[in-house]
Amino acid sequence: MNRISHSSLALFTLKGVNSALTAISNFVLAYVLVRTIGLNSYAVIASLLATAALVVQSDLGITGLTFFKLRSHYLAEADRDDASQDDQDLVATIVTLYIAIGVVSVMILAATLAAGLLKVAPHGLAYLLIFAGAVCALPRMALRVAVNARDGFVWTEAVDLGRRVALLAVTVAMLLGLSFVSYSAISLAIWVLSIAGLLGLARLYGFMPRRGAFLNGVRLLRNEIRGVGATVLLSLTDFIISVFPYYLLAVAGDAMAIVAFDMFYKVTRFAVMSYLIGAETVLPQQTRAVHNEDAAGLVRATAKGVMIGLMPMTAGILAIALFGERLFGLILNHNAIVSPVMRIAICAMFAFMLVQTTCQIVLIGVGRFGELARRSCLTLGGMVLVSTLMVLLHWTIDTFIVAYVIVYGAGSVLYAECLYSLSSSLRNKSAREKSPEELQVGTGEI
Template sequence: MTLGSDDALVSGEATAAPRAGENRRHIRTATPSRLVRLSSGPLGLVALKGANSALTAVTNFVLAYVLVRSIGLESYAVIASLLAVAALVVQSDLGITGLTFFKLRSHYLAGSAASAASPDDQDLVVTIVTLYIAVGLAAVLVLGLALAAGVVQVGIYALPYLLVFAGAVCALPRMVLRVVINARDGFVWTEVVDLVRRSALLAATLAMLPGLSFTSYSAISLVIWMGAIGALLWLARIHGFALRPGALRNGVRLLRAEIRGVGATVLLSLVDFFIGVFPYYLLAASRDAAAVVTFDMFYKVTRFAVMSYLIGAESVLPQQTRAMHDADAAGLIGATAKGIMIGLLPMSAGIIAIAVFGEQIFGVILNHAGIISPVMRIAICAMFVFLLVQTTCQIVLIGIGKFEALARRSCLTFAVMVVISTLMVLFDWTTDRFIVAYVIVYGAGSLLYARALYVVVRALREANELDKRAERP
């Protein structure tokens, strides 16, 4: 990770007049503080998150619409399967980004807001980003060798498939760069980068309609992803993170120390990942392309719901983490309620759209009628409700470091998921029946997350009551 240093900004200027040098130093120190002040506006953050959520949904479904018509349903199912593999690569993060945000945010709120991050924090970030870039490159190399050797048979689209996969694994270093910047109140700036990236990807997707080839689109999308990572590296630098001599050596030492204590984080990350995507692998094993495409639509629509709920959940996260730091139970409750209220808007709109117009929407996207059944559409609507509960609770619980409580609940949910998967295989369940069971189990798990947040709030209230009693004469 090449973040650069302040010295690089003034190389070749050592002979300038002292007053000019002072002015330049003033500009360098003032710029980050101005950026931080600008990035603290809650309305701007909500607006940007809303725009990003809308762009994500439009891009995903426009891409499905275009690809189904340009390369066919079978090839689109291959892309969906490759992206599931890319998600597995991204999951090699093992929850480290969540822990990194918690630690960096805690250090920032504890009093380092006016200065750069500590040297140890900077070295840890440099090391994690470097490792994630290496993991992504290794995954692309492995897939490339498998395609070249004919181990993975994908026909004429081998190169664009590889480029699409490479773009997808770019999400791995992007994850940690986002949380690093957000930990120091850079929420708005990471959303701006995402807005530009998503707008560019949508433009490239639409360009396939008048004739842009699938290969060209794949190459352009990879360039867009790499540009976004470059922008995040620059933002990390101006938010107090720089590459220092010996950073990797010290960062590896720090990372080893962290990993010894992140069992719950790793477990939570892995279990949440498999809960979300294991149906891809289960249905792909049946060699039923229609079943894979059906779940792909279910997954894309529900992930869009999550993106919509993150508008509220992440917009109030700065307030929630500050309230937790100040042991302010009322502040934590109030901020969480705001996040839920914001999330109710996309939830209601999504339920109406799927319940009333779902048949037409999916028919147009997939160019085939009847693939998404009425039962599946009802399951999607129920999932919207459960995801609002879980997303709202999970974001704040991760932000305040409650990894063990979340891991226990996720493991219980996944254990039941294994049971319903076994029943599907033994009794030859239809895709619809399996998805209905999946949604019911997921809904029960979301209530466990709500219970965990309630326990945190109750503990804060009890602590506040004890403080009040201690202050009485």
């Protein structure tokens, strides 16, 4: 088990399969829902999932900080088998809080639907179940980072593989007559089972709940929160940059624009998932290199991640450029929703997202939250300007998306500069440490 856990090939393979399944599942789901409940209802689901993303965002970057802390402790402890008691209590507390947040959010939506404040008949129950499944991502995040921090990347990917296969199967079953409500209920059950699997993995990796863990975990979390301003800021700005067009377009009341952006979002998120195959495969090597102040090792590992990412980037650009019109027309049963301009913008985003994903994953993994937060805020400032101009000048969705991509591209360059600065600082520190020895060699003292 330990040998497989440290296998880069196993991790690369699992992440590749999971990335492919994510893309297939997203687009198959869109294909099925458009044909079973219609475009307008699909737009409601897209907006509802964006609301669920707000719930998941209540993490506020805590899981990113937790991974950095747990990973640092693990590497400093020479890879010992059991997590420290404080680390165990911190993880138990975060998972408990996140489950509670998910339950409360589902109860609030249920009360809203029961009061008739949202007109979603006849699919209200199905929408609620889909929302409940979406917020399961919150405790899942905490469990994944706990296991991954102790080199459990392969096993968390295996659990995700099972979840994605099951979700794809139940989605296809709708084409064979499975009702929308049944699909929603089974999907929620699959999410719950996957969380149970991650809980089992956490126990195997030394995270055992105990009496008094919650109170101690709250104390530890409170101490951490005092210094996570940059983490919270980074998490919020990244989230807003990714999904704010859903809310902006919803206010405008243009259902077709929401569907068009949803396709833009899903395709570009698929690109990110593809890039994570390489970025997270080399993350254990990168974090070890930074821990050991090995600038050359960091560069080598990062280059591997970029080379892996170039393959899906190139394939994605060719696919959208050559077959995008037919692909989106098939999914949405309409040829005019995703325009040629938006397809060009998607191709540009593929390149920019490779740069940003490659840089962001390692920089978060080594705790460079402040530097990332400053750069993300600059990007968000550009997005605010773009949104203001859209409202004032009555831009079309195509003009808005082009401006969005340009601002995002500028932000990705800022992230690349941050990673270059980290590599340079490691290289300079290594040179300063070696210079006394080199001086001794030059004077013949050794």
